[in-house]
Amino acid sequence: MKQPVVQIERLGKRYRLGRTWAGANGPWARILRGVRRRAHREGGAHDDAGPDPRDPRRRPRGVDYLWALRDASFDLYEGDCLGIIGRNGSGKSTLLKVLSRITAPTEGRVMIRGRVASLLEVGTGFHPELTGRDNIFLNGSILGMRAREIRRRFDEIVDFAGVERFLDTPVKRYSSGMYVRLAFAVAAHLEPEILLVDEVLAVGDLSFQRKCLGKMQSIAGSGRTVVFVSHNLGAINAFCTRAVRLDGGRVADHGSPADVVAGYIGANFSGSRSRSFARDASKPMQIRAVELIGDDALLSRESPLDLRVAYDVKERLAGAELLVTLETADGTTVCELRDVDGAPDLALRRESGYYTAHVRIPGGLLNTGTYVLRAAVQRSGYEFLDQRDGLVFDLHEPEGQWTARAGGSARPGVLHLVLPWRTRRTDSEQVVRHGPVAVQR
Secondary structure, rough: OOOOOEEEEEEEEEEOOOOOOOOOOOOOHHHHHHHHHHHHHHHOOOOOOOOOOOEEEEEEEEOOEEEEEEEEEEEEEOOOOOEEEOOOOOEEEEEEEEEEEEOOOOOOEEEEEEEEEEEEEOOOOOOOOOHHHHHHHHHHEOOOOEEEHHHHHHHHHHHOOOOHHHHHOEEOOOOOOHHHHHHHHHHOOOOOOOEEEHHHHHHOOOOHHHHHHHHHHHHHOOOEEEEEEEOOHHHHHHOEEEEEEEEEEEHHHHHHHHHHHHHHHHHHOOOEEEEEEEOOOOOOOOEEEEEEEOOOOOOOOOEEEEEEEEEEEOOEEEEEEEEEEEEOOOOOOEEEHOOOOOHHHHHEEEEEEEEEEEEEEEEOOOOOEEEEEEEEEEEEOOEEEEEEEEEEEEEOOOOOOOOHHHEEEOOOOOOOOOOOOOOOOOOOOOHHHHHOOOOOO
């Protein structure tokens, strides 16, 4: 029987909210935490809570607990590409931190067979004062590689990351995109048996994201295991062999990517034409509402789609763009709309205030089917200030209208293009054989 490389059994992680208990940083608390960590290494559980918080003498008022992960169980095998999806706060990053041994579980256990490389947050595992060259060797050493092995892969890493010009510059001067490119290149090229990648790839540009997905496919094709967390449902569908959906820290769905993605869309996206979001004072620019305008009960594929997005700018901001992404139900991106296309000056500076942006998608372009609208705020082409799951809507065939159909089935594809054709009878096949038919305009 094939042995799993990762076994997760009833895994749970609990965090304390509010004030800490008295003496949380005292010597006895540190000794007790050390004992609990040792018990965890020997197969027990770990709470990160110090002395028992249920003791009323030590637990102040206002203390509460959050289960970021609860009762999660599944196995991973060699060659698996597991995609993990879920809403913000569903436990995705916590799961990867436990698998990376950054944090210990409160309950359950994880069995890992093989060397693990992880890319969880921008700059994780890098020393900001060291150069890119030094950090490549530092990361390789942390992963258990010998200096000779690192030198053998060094040129491939640098070429993949595309940072040769900045190789001897301290990484504290790197942009977020350069950080991610180098960190992924190191993690992917130092031959780990298990590669864990969080959604930090969203920081990179589109071409680099595709490059990373191709590399992960190559890793999985060589018999190694990849765990990939992303909000990009199209990438999950196209790249992963299995998928897990987390909801409230629990495994809500586990199976084929197509089925799990469909369940995620059905469970998390609003079926209404509008959606609003609470204000978050920590974000310099944030989306407050997304709305599809229209009075018709059914949206026709021939009718234009009017979209309105409300957003809030906390203070003067430069380099930010409002993005609206249109996707199919399986996560394939149809197009991305940017508000700076109609007002380039917005990319230079946005003043503080509350704004409403409107855009129209012409009718007659999209085919019938289910579509997903997402909205986001991006700065400088790589940093996301806000990301929102938006709306799900269906486009229908116009009532009472006949359209050309092949074999009685609807036209395939995302676009429904009705283009003018010119057809004429020719006197001979000679024209077709030896040259194009001349079309009069």
